[in-house]
Amino acid sequence: MMNELPPEWADWLASETTQPYWHALQRFLAQEAAAGKQIYPPPADRYAALAALAPDDVKVVILGQDPYHGEGQAHGLSFSVPHGVAPPPSLRNIFKEIARDLGHSPPQHGNLIQWARQGVLLLNSVLTVQADAAGSHRKRGWERFTDALIAKLSAEREGLVFLLWGSYAEAKAALIDQQKHLVLTSAHPSPLSAYRGFLGNGHFSATSRYLSEHGRAPIDWALT
Numbered sequence: 001m002m003n004e005l006p007p008e009w010a011d012w013l014a015s016e017t018t019q020p021y022w023h024a025l026q027r028f029l030a031q032e033a034a035a036g037k038q039i040y041p042p043p044a045d046r047y048a049a050l051a052a053l054a055p056d057d058v059k060v061v062i063l064g065q066d067p068y069h070g071e072g073q074a075h076g077l078s079f080s081v082p083h084g085v086a087p088p089p090s091l092r093n094i095f096k097e098i099a100r101d102l103g104h105s106p107p108q109h110g111n112l113i114q115w116a117r118q119g120v121l122l123l124n125s126v127l128t129v130q131a132d133a134a135g136s137h138r139k140r141g142w143e144r145f146t147d148a149l150i151a152k153l154s155a156e157r158e159g160l161v162f163l164l165w166g167s168y169a170e171a172k173a174a175l176i177d178q179q180k181h182l183v184l185t186s187a188h189p190s191p192l193s194a195y196r197g198f199l200g201n202g203h204f205s206a207t208s209r210y211l212s213e214h215g216r217a218p219i220d221w222a223l224t
Helices: 007-012 020-034 089-102 113-117 142-156 167-175 203-213
Strands: 060-064 120-124 161-165 182-186
Touching: 020 142, 060 142, 060 167, 089 203, 113 120, 120 142, 142 167, 161 167, 161 203, 167 182, 182 203
Parallel strands: 060 120, 060 161, 161 182
Antiparallel strands: none
C-alpha cells in the first residue's frame, strides 16, 4: 500500500493524473493534512483498492460513495473494514444477502481483501474523507478521477460485472457500455433502504453465473 497510485494504474490512468484537477486535488489533501485534520483512510491505504489488483485483473466492480469516517474503519476498500473492527450495518446487510443468496454463513470479520484478490475492485467514488465528516471531500476531484476509471474499464475491457447499489451508484451506469458488460442495480444495503430491494437481489449468484458463462472463474464470496 502506498500514498501514490500503484504503478500499473498510474500508467493506465496517466491521462488523468496530468490534468490540472488532479494536481488541485493533491494540493487540497496536502493542505488538509498540514492543517492537522484527520483524513481517512490513512495515507498508506488511500489506493488500497487499486493496489490489490491490476487493471487487467478486474472482473467485478462494487462501487461505494466515500470512505467510512469513523476512527479505524476505512482502509481503502469500499464497504470493507480492517480485521478487528466490527462490520458496519451496510456490510452486515451485504453478508445477510450473501447468506440468503448462496448459503454462506456470515464471516466473523468485515475485511473484504479476499474478494479484491479474486478480481473485485472495491472502489469508492471519493477516496478520502475528513474524520467524522461524511462527504467532506466530495466535489474536490475524486469523482472525476473515478468516473474516468470506470469509463476506461468499460471501454477497454469486456465481460465485467458492475454492482451499483443505491441511486448514487446507479447514476454511474451512464459511464458503462451495457452491451459489453453486466450492470446490476438495486437499493443500497444501508438499513434505511436494504429492505426496499437490496435484500433478495441475488446479485452475488448472478455475478458468478455471468463470469462462468463468459469463461472466467467465479468469485468465491465466502470469507475465511
